[in-house]
Amino acid sequence: MPKQRITPITTVTAVTTVALLTLAACGTESGKGSGSGAGAGSGGEVRTETALTDVRWNVDSVTVGGKKTAAPNGASVEIDSQGRASAKTGCNSIGADVTVKGDTVTVGKKQSTLIGCPKELEAFEKALSGAFSGTLKATVQDKRLTLTTADGDAIALTSEPPAPLVGTEWTVGALAQGATATSLPKGTDGKARFTFRKDGEELSMEGSLGCNSFSAPARLTEPESGAPGILTIGRVSSTRKLCPGPEMTLERQVQKVLEGKVAYELGHRGLTLTSAGGQGLSATAAAPGK
Known part of the structure; x- marks a missing residue:
């Protein structure tokens, strides 16, 4: 199996957009993260740091400028309570530094492998690139996470339970x-x-x-x-x-x-x-x- 070369995401346009997926999942639900500012809103809505970490998130879609783009199969993201995110898209693997404070997610430095991706991913990557940048607001409700930009673009994700050793x-x-x-x-x-x-x-x-x-x-x-x-x-x-x-x-x-x-x-x-x-x-x- 060939070794994958790691390079800063900022140097590769095609990969940059995939990399954003990493943090797209910076996300949510119950986890081990340490956080202040706990609180639960009505309808099961949660806005805490602990809800944004140590959860596996499947990316469902990205909406940019009112246009919704479905995510490819296998698009998933995890972020740990130490502020490190990782993602697998079925093509490249991505790592990134993330700061989570309450319901605010700030994207830091990213790295990605450089596997050539199918053309079908291009529209999704472009949409994700437009939606994922700077500071995002995270909203968790039930098992769903939404990351929203100041302009109203959004990334939708759903939590996925881990597989147990026995019975799987x-x-x-x-x-x-x-x-x-x-x-x-x-x-x-x-x-x-x-x-x-x-x-x-x-x-x-x-x-x-x-x-x-x-x-x-x-x-x-x-x-x-x-x-x-x-x-x-x-x-x-x-x-x-x-x-x-x-x-x-x-x-x-x-x-x-x-x-x-x-x-x-x-x-x-x-x-x-x-x-x-x-x-x-x-x-x-x-x-x-x-």
């Missing part, structure tokens, strides 16, 4: 050896997937290794003090079908990860597993309704 189907999207990540063998996207199940105190995992179905007992040790959690995976039982070469290659690589004590890190809708030998994988959960 995780689809393997990349493999890793140490710090080096690689893409899946050609033609195997979506082939490897798994779900953790809990029956009383007993935990197990089941799914597809890429070709064959499998199951295994597991034990979970929750993460502490920022360290990864630990999954202790027991003996893997699987079917014995012979499959095309790429699928068998994927299967062997996934099996190397699912051995013994495996470190896990759970993101919003992402999961990484890393074995003691350094073999790893990253998996994602489908968004709600997908």
Whole structure:
């Protein structure tokens, strides 16, 4: 997988507009942020710093000069309580410094990867560029966030709940050896997937290794003090079908990860597993309704 080059967003026009998406989500709902000026208005409206941080926001649309532009699938933003925002658009990844004070969001320095984006994104990026600048007012109502400029342009977002480790189907999207990540063998996207199940105190995992179905007992040790959690995976039982070469290659690589004590890190809708030998994988959960 090629390495992505990071550059200040201000130097690339096409990326600048995508980057704005980052902060578009500077947004909202209950979170861990520290803030003063708490308060809830009528109709479930909330205007607090804590409501603007540590939440995953899906960008729905941008309205500039009265013209509404729908956001592409996968446009999402998160901002932490330390004032750092990150966004993924399905194309570029963006980081930015943001100041949140009450219901006011001020955009600071941004950086972005430089992957070439499809032309379909251009109209959305242009609209977002016009709406996202300077100081924005944030309004939260129920699970929705609106960021509004002084001129009345607006960015609409909706909060998305995180995926739990247990009960979620995780689809393997990349493999890793140490710090080096690689893409899946050609033609195997979506082939490897798994779900953790809990029956009383007993935990197990089941799914597809890429070709064959499998199951295994597991034990979970929750993460502490920022360290990864630990999954202790027991003996893997699987079917014995012979499959095309790429699928068998994927299967062997996934099996190397699912051995013994495996470190896990759970993101919003992402999961990484890393074995003691350094073999790893990253998996994602489908968004709600997908």
